[in-house]
């Protein structure tokens with residue numbers, strides 16, 4: 005069969021999950037869960053971090069075999085043993101992270117993803133077919149561009165197009181907009197919604213953003229601690245109803261008010277320049293001072309040097325030139341200096357950048373302190389029971405959902421890994437805090453907690469540098485905002501006077 009020649013499959017598919025239970029050893033991640041996604045509907049799946057959303061969709065897609073229960077596709081029961089069988093039924097999934105091969109063109113990525121790709125590809129013919137396919141699609145993407153050269157928004161559109169090209173009629177989207185700007189997110193979801201309304205597609209979207217649920221979804225299902233907590237028509241619900249169903253009787257952390265004077269400059273960057281992995285300039289002559297009791301937010305589209313800047317401050321990348329001072333002392337990001345200056349780091353992708361995945365939650369929380377009194381004496385004898393007790397206290401305080409303190413941290417849901425790093429980094433005294441997209445992928449209860457912790461650190465006098473792609477977060481927390489574009493700081497404003505349109509313009513390099 006030649007994909008591009010046949011018309012787009014009409015007929016969106018409905019999927020029902022019936023009495024599904026999934027156990028990992030003695031732990032029940034899904035407990036008798038029901039989900040009904042009507043054909044031709046846009047369905048949102050909500051739940052706190054660790055509620056079981058990913059587990060549920062992985063069972064539908066055949067990545068996991070459920071302990072009990074079944075899946076109906078188009079009203080018929082199907083035993084989906086692996087993702088290939090799910091694909092054959094017309095089910096597809098788009099992830100938070102990109103899966104396209106960056107060194108290949110968009111066209112190559114699409115054609116080579118097919119199961120029936122011939123040994124020798126007739127590219128002239130394939131491109132003609134691709135162009136015909138694209139002409140029927142709501143998104144336009146540059147077929148001949150290399151994936152590494154296109155923006156995050158275009159990449160996410162390509163990921164979705166790939167699914168449509170592969171004739172998927174039921175699409176699961178796992179937090180699809182976390183890599184997009186709000187404008188791009190609305191564009192992509194709006195186009196998908198149009199396909200749903202036209203009856204070509206059914207969508208099941210995992211998200212933490214109520215705004216997206218309200219704007220694009222018809223129905224919603226809410227999980228809490230592995231159980232079905234509620235479901236209904238979005239039109240009959242408010243964000244507040246959904247939030248309460250998500251967290252049950254738990255209390256939301258309330259952000260403390262902004263208090264205290266802004267002090268002396270504490271963290272000072274002077275003409276800092278750093279290269280990326282390919283040797284190109286990523287951070288270009290950045291000068292910036294952050295005062296005690298001040299949160300300075302760095303706004304910018306991902307990939308404009310923010311990551312390299314944070315890596316230099318964290319001692320994971322050498323600066324090419326320029327200087328960093330903390331309290332007037334030259335700072336070279338050694339572990340000793342970080343400790344002396346009470347510097348804390350909340351890096352991106354904490355499981356990769358701030359944890360040892362195979363080690364326990366308790367050990368990961370104890371990392372920072374384990375070779376200091378009271379946990380060690382003489383620097384070598386580790387008093388395991390003392391740091392263990394402290395870790396257990398922090399697990400409770402930061403509401404980290406883990407089966408036991410000895411569970412490997414890699415078995416925790418994303419949000420709970422983030423909380424564990426937060427417990428470690430903010431559990432002691434903090435004078436300088438560097439946070440990079442600290443709430444990426446977190447549910448609203450966790451976001452509220454992390455925002456409250458960052459504000460509390462600022463109120464206690466810490467100098468906070470907050471790098472984020474989320475403008476709402478920056479405006480809520482920052483005292484001052486700067487915009488980073490192509491490695492340079494191109495705009496600065498007090499957060500209270502910041503103009504969103506102007507910030508957006510600078511983020512786009514205008």
Ligand SMILES: Nc1ncnc2c1ncn2[C@@H]1O[C@H](COP(=O)(O)OP(=O)(O)OP(=O)(O)O)[C@@H](O)[C@H]1O
Pocket residue numbers: 028031033051052053054055056057058059060405415416417418419420445447
């Ligand atoms: N392979 C696994 N082995 C053991 N436990 C697991 C495994 N996968 C998930 N879990 C556990 O199942 C629970 C549900 O996790 P899941 O990833 O489905 O949550 P989620 O709702 O998708 O969370 P998040 O919003 O943080 O992504 C968590 O407590 C997690 O620790």
